[in-house]
Amino acid sequence: MNHSVPARKVRVATCSLAGCFGCHMSFLDMDEAIVPLIETIEFDRSPLTDIKTVSQCDIGLVEGGLCNEENREVLHQFRQHCTYLVAVGACAINGGVPAMRNHFSLQECLEESYLNGIGVVDAQIPSDPELPALLPKVTPLQTEVKIDFFLPGCPPPAAAFLELIQAVLENREPQLNYTIRRFD
Amino acid sequence: MARRVAIDPVSRVEGHGKVTLMVDDDNHITEARLHIVEFRGFEKFIQGRPYWELPLVVQRLCGICPVSHHLAAAKAIDQIAGVDQLTEAALALRKLMHFAQVLQSHALHFFHLASPDLLFGFDSDTAKRNIVAVINHHQALALHGVKIRKFGQQVIEAISGKRIHGIAAVPGGMNQPLTAEKIRPFQQQVGDIIDWCDDTVQTVKNLYLRNRPFHDNFGTAPAAFMSLVGPQDQLELYDGELKVVDPEGKTTHRHPCPQYHTLLKEQVKSWSYMKFPFLSNLEPETGWYRVGPLARLNTCSHIDTPKAEQRRQEYINTLGTPVQAPLAYHWSRMIEALHCAEAIKKLLENPALLSDDLLNQGNKRREGVGIIEAPRGTLIHHYRINDDDQVTMANLIVSTTNNNQAMNESIRKVANEHLDGKTLTPELLNLVEVAIRAYDPCLSCATHAAGRMPLELELRESDGKRLQSLLRNSDGNLVHAD
Ligand code: SF4
Numbered sequence: 292m293n294h295s296v297p298a299r300k301v302r303v304a305t306c307s308l309a310g311c312f313g314c315h316m317s318f319l320d321m322d323e324a325i326v327p328l329i330e331t332i333e334f335d336r337s338p339l340t341d342i343k344t345v346s347q348c349d350i351g352l353v354e355g356g357l358c359n360e361e362n363r364e365v366l367h368q369f370r371q372h373c374t375y376l377v378a379v380g381a382c383a384i385n386g387g388v389p390a391m392r393n394h395f396s397l398q399e400c401l402e403e404s405y406l407n408g409i410g411v412v413d414a415q416i417p418s419d420p421e422l423p424a425l426l427p428k429v430t431p432l433q434t435e436v437k438i439d440f441f442l443p444g445c446p447p448p449a450a451a452f453l454e455l456i457q458a459v460l461e462n463r464e465p466q467l468n469y470t471i472r473r474f475d
Numbered sequence: 476m477a478r479r480v481a482i483d484p485v486s487r488v489e490g491h492g493k494v495t496l497m498v499d500d501d502n503h504i505t506e507a508r509l510h511i512v513e514f515r516g517f518e519k520f521i522q523g524r525p526y527w528e529l530p531l532v533v534q535r536l537c538g539i540c541p542v543s544h545h546l547a548a549a550k551a552i553d554q555i556a557g558v559d560q561l562t563e564a565a566l567a568l569r570k571l572m573h574f575a576q577v578l579q580s581h582a583l584h585f586f587h588l589a590s591p592d593l594l595f596g597f598d599s600d601t602a603k604r605n606i607v608a609v610i611n612h613h614q615a616l617a618l619h620g621v622k623i624r625k626f627g628q629q630v631i632e633a634i635s636g637k638r639i640h641g642i643a644a645v646p647g648g649m650n651q652p653l654t655a656e657k658i659r660p661f662q663q664q665v666g667d668i669i670d671w672c673d674d675t676v677q678t679v680k681n682l683y684l685r686n687r688p689f690h691d692n693f694g695t696a697p698a699a700f701m702s703l704v705g706p707q708d709q710l711e712l713y714d715g716e717l718k719v720v721d722p723e724g725k726t727t728h729r730h731p732c733p734q735y736h737t738l739l740k741e742q743v744k745s746w747s748y749m750k751f752p753f754l755s756n757l758e759p760e761t762g763w764y765r766v767g768p769l770a771r772l773n774t775c776s777h778i779d780t781p782k783a784e785q786r787r788q789e790y791i792n793t794l795g796t797p798v799q800a801p802l803a804y805h806w807s808r809m810i811e812a813l814h815c816a817e818a819i820k821k822l823l824e825n826p827a828l829l830s831d832d833l834l835n836q837g838n839k840r841r842e843g844v845g846i847i848e849a850p851r852g853t854l855i856h857h858y859r860i861n862d863d864d865q866v867t868m869a870n871l872i873v874s875t876t877n878n879n880q881a882m883n884e885s886i887r888k889v890a891n892e893h894l895d896g897k898t899l900t901p902e903l904l905n906l907v908e909v910a911i912r913a914y915d916p917c918l919s920c921a922t923h924a925a926g927r928m929p930l931e932l933e934l935r936e937s938d939g940k941r942l943q944s945l946l947r948n949s950d951g952n953l954v955h956a957d
Pocket residue numbers: 309310311312313314354355379380381382383387388444445446447535538640
């Protein structure tokens with residue numbers, strides 16, 4: 292296989308759905324390795340750029356599960372535009388901490404925050420049409436679309452992201468060895 | 476007829492959101508609404524969980540400042556465990572971890588998210604306004620940023636086992652000490668970190684002063700400020716009392732943390748999942764305030780590390796006090812980063828870091844309030860438990876929520892000055908984002924809660940009918956979505 296610099300940069304889009312941004316931060320935890328990395332990849336839509344909609348990409352990294360209609364829309368856009376769609380982290384793979392709300396009804400959760408909270412005035416459940424409809428349950432990504440790769444961990448270590456990108460560059464399967472395959 | 480303009484989504488801030496501008500017949504913006512569109516429901520779903528899980532679960536509300544949530548929850552459950560005073564070793568470890576966290580978060584915000592605006596200009600090419608361009612065009616500066624952040628993350632990892640979502644604080648203390656081997660490399664690096672932070676303060680100062688009248692006025696809507704302060708009124712990030720100064724800088728409150736609920740109330744609005752806190756002696760419209768680095772440098776009387784204090788004096792002498800300009804957040808943020816680096820250096824010399832006297836015990840209580848100064852401002856965690864040690868009530872007021880109304884006021888100010896007739900322009904979209912970004916909002920925390928903030932502008936009539944919409948697509952061009 293040819294390991295030389297590819298003729299074309301690998302285009303990467305990232306987004307955070309019902310996640311905490313920890314997976315994105317872990318990606319940045321590659322530290323100085325970002326300097327050589329940007330020789331081989333370019334960013335599409337990502338919280339790090341001002342690009343707002345996803346275009347045709349090689350890799351889509353999605354952090355977080357699905358908690359509202361907008362999350363679903365964004366996920367479908369990613370699926371449509373990304374050759375390899377990657378579920379990044381415990382929330383994307385299993386729902387994670389946000390899915391703890393599945394033990395209660397959505398209504399109970401909303402009432403606790405906006406009606407019963409300490410020192411709350413004008414108690415009401417936010418209902419403006421600008422707010423996307425919340426899903427009754429928080430669900431993992433693969434309930435909605437086909438996922439090509441899973442990066443486990445909360446968050447997955449920076450080395451796992453680098454291995455994934457390297458594998459796509461080299462057109463091979465990613466190898467997550469024991470040290471970078473985390474289940475916390 | 477009144478109209479609405481919406482901007483969605485806002486990029487390069489940590490979180491999700493959307494902005495609507497309400498426009499009257501004279502093209503005057505009557506209200507700006509930063510919508511927080513996600514909801515997590517933490518206050519409910521944490522109920523029934525054992526209280527000692529709190530620091531581990533709650534940090535997963537935010538991967539950008541997880542240590543702040545970890546420690547605010549830890550402070551609350553110390554009280555539940557009946558511990559009012561930590562051992563010297565536990566306190567030193569927690570403070571070290573916290574300084575490292577504020578340092579890495581401030582570095583992330585400046586270098587990775589905000590510096591592209593300041594270095595390339597608010598109206599520069601979109602394709603250029605990101606960290607990749609900073610690396611390509613200002614590599615030395617970018618690398619300092621990357622290394623400052625790395626240093627903070629490594630200190631956190633040394634204490635908690637992981638850079639993000641580690642395990643360190645337990646009720647009444649900490650779970651393990653540091654070792655001399657772990658500390659040594661930090662002692663060797665910290666001098667450079669201090670120098671780079673000091674250089675960055677100079678960079679931010681120069682950028683601010685390059686166009687001072689514009690920066691002074693940009694999004695400036697005078698307000699009160701709140702933060703913790705130490706016993707000598709010094710800048711304090713881990714503990715202390717709540718202090719509020721009015722828009723003129725006069726102290727109006729010094730308030731004990733456990734009674735935060737008599738100081739603050741929160742208003743709910745139909746159009747956002749983020750509540751609107753205000754000072755309870757005032758009304759929601761008049762009682763809003765600001766938190767974060769800008770607030771902290773306005774409430775404190777000094778900083779107890781020499782270089783940061785020198786930089787603080789220079790800042791106050793240049794801008795006057797209290798500083799109201801949102802864009803001065805960037806300058807104050809880097810002064811704090813310098814303070815954190817200096818404080819880390821001092822703490823690394825503390826032999827208590829190696830002690831295994833890490834735990835105190837006491838008599839169980841039913842309630843605890845933990846308040847800390849997170850990178851973005853005052854962070855409040857409040858819990859109650861039952862006889863079975865299960866959480867029965869949780870109330871969080873996170874830093875960004877404290878700035879909710881302030882962000883809306885700044886957006887309104889900027890939009891009023893730059894909305895040209897009733898036509899949406901790319902310039903306006905950029906400027907609104909710059910104003911929001913100054914606050915370094917973490918919408919991930921804010922709704923316990925939210926994520927992405929990509930941006931679309933919408934013009935709406937008061938009945939909600941969309942007239943016009945503007946969106947930036949993936950090649951950086953703006954397109955009309957309708
Ligand atoms: S997997 Fe963990 S780090 Fe990633 S978004 Fe979820 S809680 Fe955050």
